[in-house]
Amino acid sequence: MVKLCGICENERAILKRPKTAQQICKTCFYHVFETEIHHTIIDNNLFKRGDRVAIAASGGKDSTVLAHIMKTLNERHNYGLDLSLLSVDEGITGYRDDSLETVKRNQQQYELPLKIVSYQELYNWSMDDIVKEVGLKNNCTFCGVFRRQALDRGAVMLGVDHIVTGHNADDIAETVLMNSKCRLPRYSPLEAL
Numbered sequence: 001m002v003k004l005c006g007i008c009e010n011e012r013a014i015l016k017r018p019k020t021a022q023q024i025c026k027t028c029f030y031h032v033f034e035t036e037i038h039h040t041i042i043d044n045n046l047f048k049r050g051d052r053v054a055i056a057a058s059g060g061k062d063s064t065v066l067a068h069i070m071k072t073l074n075e076r077h078n079y080g081l082d083l084s085l086l087s088v089d090e091g092i093t094g095y096r097d098d099s100l101e102t103v104k105r106n107q108q109q110y111e112l113p114l115k116i117v118s119y120q121e122l123y124n125w126s127m128d129d130i131v132k133e134v135g136l137k138n139n140c141t142f143c144g145v146f147r148r149q150a151l152d153r154g155a156v157m158l159g160v161d162h163i164v165t166g167h168n169a170d171d172i173a174e175t176v177l178m179n180s181k182c183r184l185p186r187y188s189p190l191e192a193l
């Protein structure tokens with residue numbers, strides 16, 4: 001039996017939102033998703049007219065959605081933001097070079113300026129070089145720290161007021177779990193025994 005959308009009760013439900021457990025159609029999903037982000041921006045006074053905002057664009061799904069939504073809401077609600085795309089090329093052959101092609105397509109589609117900063121240019125090391133030195137085990141630690149700084153340095157070069165990223169609830173849950181995993185042995189009462 002076809003399940004109808006829990007909002008419009010007209011179109012076929014195509015997904016169940018993890019956030020609300022509501023089964024909704026594509027049109028209503030777009031509507032609620034965009035409206036929630038708009039309210040988050042407005043209710044929290046995230047930006048003011050004329051602000052320059054860099055969208056951290058990796059070419060992955062989350063930041064591609066982010067670029068789309070920032071462009072859409074900026075035009076629909078006339079926020080008056082000056083948007084651009086900022087990408088970090090970590091120098092990972094066969095991975096980031098591919099996803100940067102997606103960013104370049106987004107740049108054309110959304111007609112936004114794009115700045116790419118690379119580990120090679122900033123640090124004189126690519127991630128491929130770092131992996132050769134430290135191996136695959138700890139390379140994520142280097143990559144994460146370098147990427148964060150690279151985004152900051154790219155933002156300074158662009159002269160922007162904000163960087164927005166596509167971090168989502170899953171990423172936050174992962175951070176909490178990883179942090180607690182690291183801290184557990186340190187604060188465990190068992191350690192004192």
Ligand SMILES: Nc1ncnc2c1ncn2[C@@H]1O[C@H](COP(=O)(O)OP(=O)(O)OP(=O)(O)O)[C@@H](O)[C@H]1O
Nearest residue numbers: 056057058060061062063064086087088165166167
């Ligand atoms: N190389 C990069 N250049 C610019 N921004 C990046 C880069 N890598 C990550 N980011 C930013 O950090 C966010 C979280 O990155 P993460 O590595 O967790 O990827 P993700 O959750 O899979 O997101 P995405 O689908 O956008 O890659 C991304 O959405 C993006 O905004």
